[in-house]
Amino acid sequence: MSLDSPAAKPHERLAAALDGDMGEVNALIRARMASENAPRIPEVTAHLVEAGGKRLRPLLTLASARMMGYSGSHHLRLAATVEFIHTATLLHDDVVDESRQRRGRPTANLLWDNKSSVLVGDYLFARSFQLMVETGSLRVLDILADAAATIAEGEVLQMTAAQNLATDEAVYLKVVRGKTAALFSAATEVGGVIADAPEDEIRALREYGDALGIAFQIVDDLLDYQGDAKATGKNIGDDFRERKLTLPVIKAVGAADAEERTFWSRTIEKGRQEDGDLDRALTLLNKHGALQATRADALAWTAKAKDSLARVSGADAALQEMLADLADFVVARVS
């Protein structure tokens, strides 16, 4: 199948269209993850970086900058920056969640140890910071510093709110902005900023990234209850077993009667799960239409992403269309 073929997925078409840029970004990532003094650093980083993630965040930065007619080279540094920030947060997340698998491979904390993951994450965060300083744009630095704070705050909020039935959709949205949308929106916004796009188009790019990130995370949380394990690589019910209070459950808890509330309190808050509890959870999710309502939310965020993108008069219509298709593709997984 050709990557130009409409059958290729939008992120694959983006990667093909930005192939030259992405090659330079990958070279930059390899150069900057090196450490003359501490070989452990590139070992750990390479394990994760070369495991074949989709490179969605750097693609968003490259596409945003190119779409706005940028012809310099700072977008390459910014694309490497967002990938380093993402990689650093994955390393720390896997320590925090005690995860054992990531991208189909054992996690770094399992292969090496928690220490290596914490310290190499810190190193990559510092390296991302050096890269963005090289662009010489204080505005870009401001955006990425804010994103970094929102990411960390969202992670702490998730940790403290995850098993509390009082968590509502507003808190969920803050967590999702932190864990996913903050970096998506920063990735698209800095692309526009570095290309010196008009203010209202920079804002539209930011809102596209924000809505895309939220849709992406909602779909991820939905797939955990209704996905096809073969297609998604996730097992049904992982979030339930890990007692994560995601959007489908928040909606079901909001509609629960007293007896159902007791069930959610026992399984999520207290973590006393028994055989058959996942089935019962799925029954309750369906009874209250929680999965359908969650899907409707994801579609609404996708529509918002596309509306925002439509406000941009980009110089490259083909890239702009791929970004719109990307928004559709994100929710197509649960259509």
Added chain:
Amino acid sequence: MSLDSPAAKPHERLAAALDGDMGEVNALIRARMASENAPRIPEVTAHLVEAGGKRLRPLLTLASARMMGYSGSHHLRLAATVEFIHTATLLHDDVVDESRQRRGRPTANLLWDNKSSVLVGDYLFARSFQLMVETGSLRVLDILADAAATIAEGEVLQMTAAQNLATDEAVYLKVVRGKTAALFSAATEVGGVIADAPEDEIRALREYGDALGIAFQIVDDLLDYQGDAKATGKNIGDDFRERKLTLPVIKAVGAADAEERTFWSRTIEKGRQEDGDLDRALTLLNKHGALQATRADALAWTAKAKDSLARVSGADAALQEMLADLADFVVARVS
């Protein structure tokens, strides 16, 4: 005892001389460690920040800027920045070292958990980044980004080199620059930069901070073998028990005969320690003059710190003298 009295310690006199600035820095730290969304963040931060560290790093920034005649307010932000970076590294270090006590109190990882320490550290690092962006100085950002990378690299290097007898003094120096001197030298350098000092004086301030930090860490490592537990709060031999290859041991290993090498290999590399091993280690350290040689190194770095400082024609002679006294004070602990 008055803080103006010569009997007060230099860092206490510095704190008294910079009392007004330091009050504003503390207010800024409290304001910026807040998080509307995640109350866990200020809880964990306050536990560490309010445990009464000496605030040496922010004092270095304030003193450097004021000494060079700075009259703006960005030095306050930079002082808070270096304290946040320091606090973030302490939180992560305690996770990495599985420490149970810090500044005479249980560590955050013990009181809460490793997750909180990792994520709150990330948050403080992001907050420090926001603070420095507010100064609008790309040069300051460059210095602090480099310092952050050196710190993380030094930590990884320490982790991988600590129990390897091949570690030599050059590696030790890299580790020490990472764990201590990088932030000391960045703290003094950014003070000079924000005050718009002449280039050679900025360099001299940087070299003062670098040498002071190295002397500080060497003394710390020396006190572990010859300190007075009551005065230092450290127990003799902690580093030996934790199998840390610090400068005194590196010197003794360098002079060891075959039988002594076997001893160091068993106790440090393999970690098979028995009763009486610490006494034997101390005997070997004394036999080869390793403690004296280590102390001589610390004194040489102190002299270098004072020489560098003497190259600065600061606008405030009193502050400059306190910084020189601080260098003497650092090694006075082992004189």
